Amino acid sequence: YDYIIIGGGTAGLTVANRLSEDGDKQVLVLEAGPNAENLQEVFVPGLIGAGQALTTLNWAYTTVPQTHLNGRVLTINAGKALGGSTVINSMIFVRSEKAQYDAWGILNNDSSWSWNALLPYFKKSEIFTPPNKFQQANGARFERDVHGFNEEQGRVKVGFPNFFFQQWSLWRQTAMHLGFPASPDLGNGSPHAVGVAPASIDPANNTRCSAACAYYTDFADRPNFTVLTNATVIRIIWTEQGRESEITASAVEYINANNETQVVNVSHGGEVIVSAGAIGTPKVLELSGVGNSSILQAAGVKPILNIPSVGENFADHVNSWVNAFTNRYMFRYSNRTGKSYWRKKKQFHISLKSIRTKGFYSSVSRSLDIAAPSDIFNKSEFNHILEESEEKLDYFATLLSNGNPLLARGIQAQHRLALDLYRSNKNLPLEMSLRIFFGNTSFEDRTMAQNTVVSALYAPLSRGRTHISSSDPFVPPMVDPAYWTHPLDVAFHVAGIKLARKMLTTGPMASVYEEEFEPGLEKVTDEDIENWLRGVVQSYTHEVGTMAMLPQGLGGVVDTNLRIYGLKNVRVADASIIPFPISAHLVRNFLS
Numbered sequence: 398y399d400y401i402i403i404g405g406g407t408a409g410l411t412v413a414n415r416l417s418e419d420g421d422k423q424v425l426v427l428e429a430g431p432n433a434e435n436l437q438e439v440f441v442p443g444l445i446g447a448g449q450a451l452t453t454l455n456w457a458y459t460t461v462p463q464t465h466l467n468g469r470v471l472t473i474n475a476g477k478a479l480g481g482s483t484v485i486n487s488m489i490f491v492r493s494e495k496a497q498y499d500a501w502g503i504l505n506n507d508s509s510w511s512w513n514a515l516l517p518y519f520k521k522s523e524i525f526t527p528p529n530k531f532q533q534a535n536g537a538r539f540e541r542d543v544h545g546f547n548e549e550q551g552r553v554k555v556g557f558p559n560f561f562f563q564q565w566s567l568w569r570q571t572a573m574h575l576g577f578p579a580s581p582d583l584g585n586g587s588p589h590a591v592g593v594a595p596a597s598i599d600p601a602n603n604t605r606c607s608a609a610c611a612y613y614t615d616f617a618d619r620p621n622f623t624v625l626t627n628a629t630v631i632r633i634i635w636t637e638q639g640r641e642s643e644i645t646a647s648a649v650e651y652i653n654a655n656n657e658t659q660v661v662n663v664s665h666g667g668e669v670i671v672s673a674g675a676i677g678t679p680k681v682l683e684l685s686g687v688g689n690s691s692i693l694q695a696a697g698v699k700p701i702l703n704i705p706s707v708g709e710n711f712a713d714h715v716n717s718w719v720n721a722f723t724n725r726y727m728f729r730y731s732n733r734t735g736k737s738y739w740r741k742k743k744q745f746h747i748s749l750k751s752i753r754t755k756g757f758y759s760s761v762s763r764s765l766d767i768a769a770p771s772d773i774f775n776k777s778e779f780n781h782i783l784e785e786s787e788e789k790l791d792y793f794a795t796l797l798s799n800g801n802p803l804l805a806r807g808i809q810a811q812h813r814l815a816l817d818l819y820r821s822n823k824n825l826p827l828e829m830s831l832r833i834f835f836g837n838t839s840f841e842d843r844t845m846a847q848n849t850v851v852s853a854l855y856a857p858l859s860r861g862r863t864h865i866s867s868s869d870p871f872v873p874p875m876v877d878p879a880y881w882t883h884p885l886d887v888a889f890h891v892a893g894i895k896l897a898r899k900m901l902t903t904g905p906m907a908s909v910y911e912e913e914f915e916p917g918l919e920k921v922t923d924e925d926i927e928n929w930l931r932g933v934v935q936s937y938t939h940e941v942g943t944m945a946m947l948p949q950g951l952g953g954v955v956d957t958n959l960r961i962y963g964l965k966n967v968r969v970a971d972a973s974i975i976p977f978p979i980s981a982h983l984v985r986n987f988l989s
């Protein structure tokens with residue numbers, strides 16, 4: 398094969414589709430999971446929770462006990478199917494603040510990684526359906542200039558939901574009362590606002606448009622585009638020619654559905670592209686002998702190339718919530734026909750009719766409110782917080798870099814940039830969204846009359862790591878996101894809970910507020926909230942950064958062409974290359 402792609406997920410299928418446009422090139426995708434596109438739990442948007450619960454479609458990585466979260470072990474969901482995480486994700490298709498994409502280019506001294514340079518590709522990837530009158534009446538807005546409509550080139554079907562709860566309009570009005578502008582488009586690079594999020598859903602039939610739907614199903618008959626499912630890659634095999642810079646991938650070893658070991662060869666001049674996700678990719682590289690030599694030796698793998706930053710620089714979003722009782726009014730909802738579904742309680746009834754009639758299950762509708770520092774801190778208070786972080790730049794860069802001096806410089810460069818962006822209100826630390834079911838209370842134990850505001854911590858400064866601990870490919874990797882290690886992350890998250898409370902109790906949301914029950918009104922001070930949060934915070938499963946695109950002098954693993962330093966023909970294309978987390982929900986748009 399001219400190109401062997403390890404992992405048929407979000408980025409892997411995108412790359413495979415585009416490469417196979419050249420009919421002279423043979424492209425192979427090896428995907429560990431099955432093709433699950435025909436499962437109702439996958440294609441019915443509203444059954445999203447059921448999809449995640451299917452452990453067969455979810456790697457469900459577990460973390461080591463988290464020091465700053467009361468020693469709790471958290472789960473990080475990641476899709477294990479053709480289409481990767483887009484098979485189980487929430488389908489929100491928004492973009493981050495321009496300055497955050499620009500930060501990638503600044504860190505790499507390469508302006509080809511910037512909002513302006515990426516926007517044409519963002520547009521190329523999508524087939525966008527503008528909102529109709531019903532969707533506009535429910536708050537959907539779009540700016541034509543930032544979207545793609547080309548049915549020849551576009552692949553991901555993107556549009557607005559057809560189903561809206563009444564409370565979302567109250568939520569948006571409340572946000573506006575609190576000073577958030579109404580967003581003209583949450584994908585326009587200025588998402589510090591409130592608006593209705595577009596979703597990767599096919600408007601023709603209200604079904605999920607995963608990466609498999611976008612980049613594989615309609616192209617499966619290309620003779621040069623081969624996809625093997627249930628194929629778990631064990632390692633890359635190398636042709637060593639003496640000098641490190643000439644280490645060349647010659648083949649890839651995988652285990653097929655019958656548990657047989659197979660080898661596929663890379664053509665002369667061909668390439669291997671690793672797209673196994675932010676946890677899967679460093680694992681494949683480490684099993685192949687590329688990574689921190691001491692970690693590899695301890696795991697029983699012969700080192701081929703010592704790159705100590707492989708698996709480091711791990712960043713993830715986390716979330717938490719405020720739950721409040723509400724009155725019945727909130728649960729009457731309208732669809733196109735204006736019909737009331739108040740009495741319908743079987744939430745997990747698989748409703749194909751619902752997607753036909755644009756009912757509850759036809760979308761995962763979200764109105765998002767993206768907050769900046771100015772929304773949660775007053776200026777002098779925030780300056781003080783930033784000064785404290787600036788004084789400790791060295792300390793945290795060293796602490797978070799696991800004894801790797803080059804990466805310490807890289808983390809320090811990221812932190813400096815993040816603090817500068819915070820100062821100019823361009824690093825957006827929180828996403829707020831209104832939901833009806835969220836938190837630790839099981840679905841069965843919930844009363845219906847409940848509102849949740851989810852507060853997600855974006856742009857975190859904490860960095861952790863993931864590494865193999867065994868040469869056995871079926872032993873899950875060690876995952877330590879080191880959540881909440883940096884005090885600025887804690888300060889933002891506590892402030893997010895206070896903002897969530899304020900949103901629930903400000904008009905017009907206040908008109909449907911009855912009483913808060915989580916964290917509970919007895920949690921008054923910042924310290925009370927912080928202590929409660931340590932016991933409940935969850936992963937938002939937006940992990941990035943473990944094969945960071947950074948200069949070698951800053952502890953990078955890949956260059957700006959996504960080639961791994963020191964390897965002749967191996968690139969990485971997935972969330973692991975993102976050096977600096979962005980404030981979007983999260984990277985689907987970018988990886989497409």
Ligand SMILES: Cc1cc2nc3c(=O)[nH]c(=O)nc-3n(C[C@H](O)[C@H](O)[C@H](O)COP(=O)(O)OP(=O)(O)OC[C@H]3O[C@@H](n4cnc5c(N)ncnc54)[C@H](O)[C@@H]3O)c2cc1C
Nearest residue numbers: 404406407408429481482487488489630677972982983985
């Ligand atoms: C539950 C959930 C909700 C989310 N909600 C949203 C959202 O609403 N909007 C948004 O933009 N983002 C969301 N995200 C994040 C987003 O979906 C991911 O960041 C993105 O899809 C990651 O893409 P990727 O290409 O890096 O990895 P993935 O899409 O995860 O692809 C990696 C692929 O590699 C395969 N693989 C791994 N190891 C091997 C191996 N050894 N051999 C062969 N194959 C292997 C995996 O099975 C998988 O298919 C969500 C994520 C999750 C998990």
